[in-house]
Amino acid sequence: MPLNFQVLTESSTTRARLGRVETSHGVIETPVFMPVGTQATVKTTTPHELEELGVEIILSNTYHLYLRPGNDVVAEAGGLHRFMGWNHPILTDSGGFQVFSLGPLRTISEEGVQFRSHLDGSKHFISPERSMEIQMDLGADIVMAFDECAPYPAERGYVQKSKDLTTRWAKRCQKAHIRDDQSLFGIVQGGMYKDLRRESALELMDLDFPGYGIGGLSVGEPKELMYEVLEDLVPIMPNHKPRYLMGVGSPDCLVEGVLRGVDMFDCVWPTRLARHGMVITRQGNMAIRNLPFARDFTPIEEDCGCYACQNFSRGYIRHLLKANEVLGIRLTTIHNIAFLTRLMQEIRQAIVADRLLEYSRDFLKIFGAEK
Amino acid sequence: MPLNFQVLTESSTTRARLGRVETSHGVIETPVFMPVGTQATVKTTTPHELEELGVEIILSNTYHLYLRPGNDVVAEAGGLHRFMGWNHPILTDSGGFQVFSLGPLRTISEEGVQFRSHLDGSKHFISPERSMEIQMDLGADIVMAFDECAPYPAERGYVQKSKDLTTRWAKRCQKAHIRDDQSLFGIVQGGMYKDLRRESALELMDLDFPGYGIGGLSVGEPKELMYEVLEDLVPIMPNHKPRYLMGVGSPDCLVEGVLRGVDMFDCVWPTRLARHGMVITRQGNMAIRNLPFARDFTPIEEDCGCYACQNFSRGYIRHLLKANEVLGIRLTTIHNIAFLTRLMQEIRQAIVADRLLEYSRDFLKIFGAEK
Numbered sequence: 001m002p003l004n005f006q007v008l009t010e011s012s013t014t015r016a017r018l019g020r021v022e023t024s025h026g027v028i029e030t031p032v033f034m035p036v037g038t039q040a041t042v043k044t045t046t047p048h049e050l051e052e053l054g055v056e057i058i059l060s061n062t063y064h065l066y067l068r069p070g071n072d073v074v075a076e077a078g079g080l081h082r083f084m085g086w087n088h089p090i091l092t093d094s095g096g097f098q099v100f101s102l103g104p105l106r107t108i109s110e111e112g113v114q115f116r117s118h119l120d121g122s123k124h125f126i127s128p129e130r131s132m133e134i135q136m137d138l139g140a141d142i143v144m145a146f147d148e149c150a151p152y153p154a155e156r157g158y159v160q161k162s163k164d165l166t167t168r169w170a171k172r173c174q175k176a177h178i179r180d181d182q183s184l185f186g187i188v189q190g191g192m193y194k195d196l197r198r199e200s201a202l203e204l205m206d207l208d209f210p211g212y213g214i215g216g217l218s219v220g221e222p223k224e225l226m227y228e229v230l231e232d233l234v235p236i237m238p239n240h241k242p243r244y245l246m247g248v249g250s251p252d253c254l255v256e257g258v259l260r261g262v263d264m265f266d267c268v269w270p271t272r273l274a275r276h277g278m279v280i281t282r283q284g285n286m287a288i289r290n291l292p293f294a295r296d297f298t299p300i301e302e303d304c305g306c307y308a309c310q311n312f313s314r315g316y317i318r319h320l321l322k323a324n325e326v327l328g329i330r331l332t333t334i335h336n337i338a339f340l341t342r343l344m345q346e347i348r349q350a351i352v353a354d355r356l357l358e359y360s361r362d363f364l365k366i367f368g369a370e371k
Numbered sequence: 372m373p374l375n376f377q378v379l380t381e382s383s384t385t386r387a388r389l390g391r392v393e394t395s396h397g398v399i400e401t402p403v404f405m406p407v408g409t410q411a412t413v414k415t416t417t418p419h420e421l422e423e424l425g426v427e428i429i430l431s432n433t434y435h436l437y438l439r440p441g442n443d444v445v446a447e448a449g450g451l452h453r454f455m456g457w458n459h460p461i462l463t464d465s466g467g468f469q470v471f472s473l474g475p476l477r478t479i480s481e482e483g484v485q486f487r488s489h490l491d492g493s494k495h496f497i498s499p500e501r502s503m504e505i506q507m508d509l510g511a512d513i514v515m516a517f518d519e520c521a522p523y524p525a526e527r528g529y530v531q532k533s534k535d536l537t538t539r540w541a542k543r544c545q546k547a548h549i550r551d552d553q554s555l556f557g558i559v560q561g562g563m564y565k566d567l568r569r570e571s572a573l574e575l576m577d578l579d580f581p582g583y584g585i586g587g588l589s590v591g592e593p594k595e596l597m598y599e600v601l602e603d604l605v606p607i608m609p610n611h612k613p614r615y616l617m618g619v620g621s622p623d624c625l626v627e628g629v630l631r632g633v634d635m636f637d638c639v640w641p642t643r644l645a646r647h648g649m650v651i652t653r654q655g656n657m658a659i660r661n662l663p664f665a666r667d668f669t670p671i672e673e674d675c676g677c678y679a680c681q682n683f684s685r686g687y688i689r690h691l692l693k694a695n696e697v698l699g700i701r702l703t704t705i706h707n708i709a710f711l712t713r714l715m716q717e718i719r720q721a722i723v724a725d726r727l728l729e730y731s732r733d734f735l736k737i738f739g740a741e742k
Contacts, residue, residue: 040690044697046678069665069690077668077686085682294440297448307417311456315448319411319440326415326697 003183015261023141063098079139274332306338374554386632394512434469450510645703677709
């Protein structure tokens with residue numbers, strides 16, 4: 001079954017909307033944050049724990065799975081859902097962003113990208129067609145077009161060419177993608193140039209994808225610039241298709257993104273932060289490894305229902321982190337995912353109650369200050 | 372409440388017995404294997420997972436907790452049970468074995484042991500009295516006397532002196548230990564010298580401890596020698612007190628130990644093995660990182676009920692281990708603990724059915740060959 005998206009409620013004072021995405025592996029309520037499971041696992045967690053946290057969809061990385069264990073292995077296992085034991089929606093990226101991040105290890109041509117593996121230096125080539133093949137092997141519910149993501153800052157000339165290439169590649173992806181139970185999203189590029197963004201969006205809308213990624217943001221530009229680009233871009237994007245802001249996941253950006261009409265987000269940030277011993281709280285981020293927490297026997301957050309907060313103290317978690325015990329980063333990861341899952345729930349409730357603007361204002365009093 | 376031990380059933384053909392240990396934090400069925408939670412966590416697992424695995428008691432290490440986070444911190448948290456969220460029995464060792472393992476970093480005198488921390492080189496001194504203070508702070512249900520563990524091989528003269536010192540220290544421990552809700556076990560030493568072992572046992576039995584550790588075995592000697600020492604020693608130990616063979620935990624040694632009358636075991640081996648990518652199966656140990664498992668989509672063991680075997684394939688776990696994903700060592704750890712927990716259950720059932728000898732023979736056909 002291909003993707004079915006419905007807008008259920010629209011905020012009267014902002015661009016935010018409550019939506020519902022139906023996929024072959026279940027329903028996602030939007031706005032949604034997708035935790036990242038780069039190597040077919042959301043680092044440190046089990047699928048069961050993610051279910052308990054209320055996670056409805058995760059993202060996994062095509063580049064990493066292509067190199068290891070290999071998309072053929074995943075296909076032989078019956079696809080990514082079965083391989084990793086996650087029987088809920090999955091989105092895979094195209095591999096483009098990771099390949100471009102390799103810097104000097106890759107060469108871009110019209111045909112595709114040649115690169116060397118970060119694991120063993122071996123030579124590889126990914127084209128739009130190859131990305132589709134790999135993603136069809138992986139079998140995610142939502143797959144992404146192979147795009148070029150321009151860096152920031154970048155010259156207008158470069159970004160223009162890159163955007164044009166992304167459109168040509170999007171057409172090739174659409175042609176190559178033939179799995180009915182997957183939905184292929186196009187990716188809007190154009191850097192920080194608003195007119196190029198609009199061009200990109202219109203070109204992709206001509207191809208009528210079932211959903212659209214917004215790529216090339218949160219790549220080092222000031223957050224205000226990202227918000228401006230979104231404010232200019234989102235109004236011309238179709239109302240009845242999901243909008244996915246790629247690689248964005250700090251609490252303030254999630255709220256600001258929803259206010260500007262974004263439905264889906266993903267980011268390694270909350271789980272990576274957790275592995276560095278940082279936990280997200282209503283009072284801002286907290287470096288729980290620090291000495292003041294050694295004899296603090298209260299939970300990370302009193303009112304959080306996650307397994308970490310219900311069972312363990314800051315002092316204990318600090319001890320685990322200092323002692324390099326795996327349970328430490330398990331607990332911080334669980335808490336950070338719980339925090340964002342709860343944030344998105346609250347956002348959805350605020351949209352239904354049409355009080356998102358007030359909710360956001362209160363929330364950003366703390367998180368807006370941390371920009 | 373102090374410890375209450377009952378022998379429920381005795382094997383008619385071996386020294387094995389089924390027992391029941393009551394402690395302040397619940398009941399333990401013996402023979403039992405205790406997973407090791409060195410730093411107040413059984414590496415990679417949550418207390419909840421251990422409960423689900425049927426673990427009834429864990430061991431934690433006094434030396435490590437004294438250094439980090441500090442026994443005062445644990446006491447302030449309300450004791451080890453509350454600190455780590457494990458509301459079931461705990462046994463702490465005395466710190467002796469760890470301190471002696473420091474080699475050149477420690478000096479032994481009649482008074483106690485001076486040593487330097489393996490963490491930061493700072494100077495410390497632990498005496499029998501200090502070990503009791505620390506263990507009373509930690510608050511485990513069963514605590515161990517501060518002993519000297521002679522290495523293997525060692526001269527008779529050295530072992531004799533070490534055994535004598537251990538007896539004198541046991542008296543001092545008994546005097547210093549004043550917590551009613553904890554039970555203090557003496558530790559039989561004497562190396563591989565059977566007469567010294569018997570002397571040690573008799574000296575400690577004069578002190579009438581509620582249970583006895585057997586220390587200084589599994590320190591490098593051939594397994595047959597350990598079995599011989601046990602065969603000679605156990606018959607003179609009191610029948611109505613639990614016997615705890617310290618630091619032993621490979622499947623064959625567990626079975627051989629039970630046959631010789633041992634009630635309790637602990638070892639880091641099964642969990643450490645797991646972190647090195649080795650899983651224990653009825654067919655022997657399996658290096659699941661190896662290439663042949665890449666496309667093996669069957670569970671580690673078909674008939675194992677653990678979370679790892681019920682939900683994931685060898686191929687997926689291999690992928691996780693190769694990719695250094697925490698979930699990999701979580702799953703191998705869960706499986707290895709499940710294997711040993713099930714083994715001990717089967718042993719207890721075999722004692723009840725008085726068919727332990729046959730059970731052991733079948734089991735050791737595989738595991739005896741791996742010695």
